[in-house]
Amino acid sequence: SQTIHQWPATLVQPVGSPLSLECTVEGTSNPNLYWYRQAAGRGLQLLFYSVGIGQISSEVPQNLSASRPQDRQFILSSKKLLLSDSGFYLCAWGDGRTYGYTFGSGTRLTVV
Amino acid sequence: GQQVMQIPQYQHVQEGEDFTTYCNSSTTLSNIQWYKQRPGGHPVFLIQLVKSGEVKKQKRLTFQFGEAKKNSSLHITATQTTDVGTYFCARRNTGGFKTIFGAGTRLFVKA
Numbered sequence: 001s002q003t004i005h006q007w008p009a010t011l012v013q014p015v016g017s018p019l020s021l022e023c024t025v026e027g028t029s030n031p032n033l034y035w036y037r038q039a040a041g042r043g044l045q046l047l048f049y050s051v052g053i054g055q056i057s058s059e060v061p062q063n064l065s066a067s068r069p070q071d072r073q074f075i076l077s078s079k080k081l082l083l084s085d086s087g088f089y090l091c092a093w094g095d096g097r098t099y100g101y102t103f104g105s106g107t108r109l110t111v112v
Numbered sequence: 113g114q115q116v117m118q119i120p121q122y123q124h125v126q127e128g129e130d131f132t133t134y135c136n137s138s139t140t141l142s143n144i145q146w147y148k149q150r151p152g153g154h155p156v157f158l159i160q161l162v163k164s165g166e167v168k169k170q171k172r173l174t175f176q177f178g179e180a181k182k183n184s185s186l187h188i189t190a191t192q193t194t195d196v197g198t199y200f201c202a203r204r205n206t207g208g209f210k211t212i213f214g215a216g217t218r219l220f221v222k223a
Contacts, residue, residue, distance in 0.1 A: 032209060043215040044155065044200065051209055059210075090154055094211070100145045100157030100202070101211060 002027035006091045006104030013111055019064075019078040021107050023091030026072065031093040033074040034101065035066055038088040050074060086111045116144075116203050118214035126222050131188040133217035135201030143204050144177055144184040145211065150197040158186075160204075191221050 006023045013019060025031050035047040046059045048066035056066050063082050067075045074091060088108050092101040117136045125131050135144060143162045147155040159168055161177035161184060168175045172195075174187045188195055198216040205212070 034211075036213075041218075044213040046210060046212065049210060057209075100147065100160055100204075101155075102157065103154040106154045 002031075002093070002102060004091060004093055004102055004104045006107060008107055009105065010108045011110070013081050013109065015083055015111055016080045019076070019081055019085070019109070021076040021089055021091075021109075023074045023076075023104055024072055025074075025093045028072070028093070028095070030071060031095065033068065034092040034094070035074065035076050036090045036092060036103075038090060038106075040087070044090070048076070081111045083111050085109065115212065116141075116201055116214040118201055118217050120217055121215065122218050122220070124220045124222065125191050127193060128190050131191050131195070131219055133186050133199050133201075133219075135184045135186075135214055137182050137203065140181045141184075141203050142181075142206055145202045145204060146175055146184075146186055147200045147202060147213075148197050149200065149216070153197075155200060188219075191219070193221050193223050195219060196221050 003026045032051050034049045036044045037047055038044050049057050050068040053068055053071055063078055065077050086109055088106050090106045091104040094101040119134050143160055145160045146158040148158055149155040159175050164181050165179045166177040172189045176185045184201055186199055198218045200213050200216045202211045202213040
């Protein structure tokens with residue numbers, strides 16, 4: 001069966017520090033991968049998605065970037081965090097066909 | 113973008129009461145998905161509807177897709193405390209690469 005791993009679960013980072021969040025998927029090949037952000041008590045904002053190795057589509061221009069160095073690995077990065085980058089970051093994978101997304105357990109990022 | 117609008121934003125119910133959340137679009141949808149997010153958790157896919165007028169049931173949950181494929185609803189019969197959480201509708205774009213979520217309806221159930 002397919003599983004998705006996301007870490008760390010929580011993170012507190014100072015303003016101006018770098019960020020790297022990693023997501024890996026097991027049990028499937030060539031998945032569509034996604035990064036969403038959720039502000040406290042709010043909806044899900046699509047940040048990036050990737051349909052293949054090295055391919056990244058950005059939905060919202062901002063202080064973040066994404067990379068997909070391997071088929072089942074998706075990384076979210078920032079060179080310098082802003083206070084507004086705080087939120088709940090969720091990685092997800094989907095086959096783009098019949099079923100919905102499977103989400104990772106998320107990373108709660110607090111920028112202080 | 114082609115957003116989906118959800119109402120209400122919040123709903124407080126007494127345990128045993130029914131609950132309904134609605135999802136509306138100004139354009140015709142090719143599909144609608146529903147997710148549940150427990151407090152502190154991540155969204156979990158519940159169901160996808162694709163046919164006009166489609167109705168699907170999962171135990172106490174009933175999902176409907178409107179005849180015009182511009183709206184959808186999720187109805188919970190006789191709510192339980194385990195139903196607490198945020199319910200999101202979402203639309204997958206035609207190419208299948210992106211899914212756009214509504215703002216969600218947060219359900220509170222008082223025992």
